Amino acid sequence: DAVRWYMYTINQPGESKRFDEKTLSDMVRKNFTILMNVAAFYEMFSSTVAHGAIVDTPSPHVLDRWILSRLNKLVKDTTDRLERYVVTETVRELGSFIDEVSTWYVRRSRDRMKGENVADREAAIATLQQVLLTLSKLMAPFAPFLAETLYKQVGGELESVHLADWPVTEATAIDETLLENMGRVRSVVSKALERRVDAGINVRQALGAMIVTVPSGEFALELQELVKEEVNVKTMTIQKGDY
Numbered sequence: 001d002a003v004r005w006y007m008y009t010i011n012q013p014g015e016s017k018r019f020d021e022k023t024l025s026d027m028v029r030k031n032f033t034i035l036m037n038v039a040a041f042y043e044m045f046s047s048t049v050a051h052g053a054i055v056d057t058p059s060p061h062v063l064d065r066w067i068l069s070r071l072n073k074l075v076k077d078t079t080d081r082l083e084r085y086v087v088t089e090t091v092r093e094l095g096s097f098i099d100e101v102s103t104w105y106v107r108r109s110r111d112r113m114k115g116e117n118v119a120d121r122e123a124a125i126a127t128l129q130q131v132l133l134t135l136s137k138l139m140a141p142f143a144p145f146l147a148e149t150l151y152k153q154v155g156g157e158l159e160s161v162h163l164a165d166w167p168v169t170e171a172t173a174i175d176e177t178l179l180e181n182m183g184r185v186r187s188v189v190s191k192a193l194e195r196r197v198d199a200g201i202n203v204r205q206a207l208g209a210m211i212v213t214v215p216s217g218e219f220a221l222e223l224q225e226l227v228k229e230e231v232n233v234k235t236m237t238i239q240k241g242d243y
Contacts, residue, residue, distance in 0.1 A: 001143040002028050008091040008142055031095045032146060034102045035135075039153045041106060042128050045113045045121075046155070059123035061112070062222040066182045067105045069175045070097070071131050076169040078138050091142050094135070101131060104186065108226065129154055134167050185223050188212055192231040207233045213241035 006024045010017055059065065074097050081090045105128070112124040136151040140161050151161035158164050192210060196203055210233045212219065217240030224236045 001146045002032065005031065005091060005143050008087055009095065012088050027095075031098055032143075035098050035146075035150065036153075038098075038102050038106055038128075039132060039150055042125070042132060042154055045125050046129065059127055061120060061123060062178070062182075062220075062226070063105060063109055063112075064123055064127040065175065066178055067101065067127060067131055068173050069178055070100065071134055072169050072171075072173040073179065075134065075138065075167045076171075076174070079166070079169070082141075087142075094139060094142070097135070101128075101135075105131075108230070136161050137164050137167050140164075181220065181223055184214070184219075185226050188227055189230045192227070192233075196231070203232050205232070207231075209233060209235045209237060211237045211239060213239045214243055216240070 002024060006019075006027050007017060009027065010023075059068075074093065077093065078090055081087075109124045109128070112120050115121050132150060132154040133156060136147045136154070136156065139150070140147040144162065147161050151164070156164070193203065201207070210227075210231060212227075217238060219236075219238045224238070228234070228236050
């Protein structure tokens with residue numbers, strides 16, 4: 001599966017390929033290893049949720065809404081590309097999604113899954129299960145053995161992922177505005193952390209306030225909370241101006 005995935009992502013089908021063992025190893029670490037770490041993280045907390053109990057229950061939390069929106073867009077884009085036999089971009093995008101699940105959704109939801117709020121904890125765990133099950137189906141044509149392992153590990157009910165139906169996009173679950181806003185959140189966080197580095201202030205040291213200017217002068221409170229937690233500041237002021 002590692003070599004198969006590598007061949008899909010390195011360049012377009014039909015083009016000459018130069019095999020490099022280090023690049024293959026890096027790809028495995030960035031894609032497969034991270035994915036299975038996320039699956040292990042899910043297993044660690046899944047025992048606190050009745051299997052399948054709330055997977056279909058919409059969660060009000062912005063992170064859950066975002067990752068499910070991102071997931072449904074991935075299903076749509078993957079299906080559209082494969083209908084046109086576009087393989088390389090498809091597999092690269094699956095790799096990017098794995099990174100987003102790990103470095104943003106799971107990392108930002110870790111405390112929720114350990115928290116005392118039962119409803120929120122169960123929503124986060126069930127959302128992650130839904131994401132991983134769907135991802136296993138999208139990966140199945142490209143990494144059939146890994147996809148099978150993932151499917152079984154996170155509670156797939158059929159004998160094999162290869163007997164499962166191809167995922168269908170829920171158009172109403174794709175919130176383009178939320179996807180755009182979450183991209184803005186991550187950009188603000190990145191810039192703010194750069195400012196910390198420039199000032200030599202460790203992220204563990206809480207700061208009193210930060211000021212963010214955006215053209216609209218608006219920034220949803222639930223998104224501000226994500227920024228404040230990630231940057232470790234107590235208050236956030238939004239002003240209208242150049243981004």
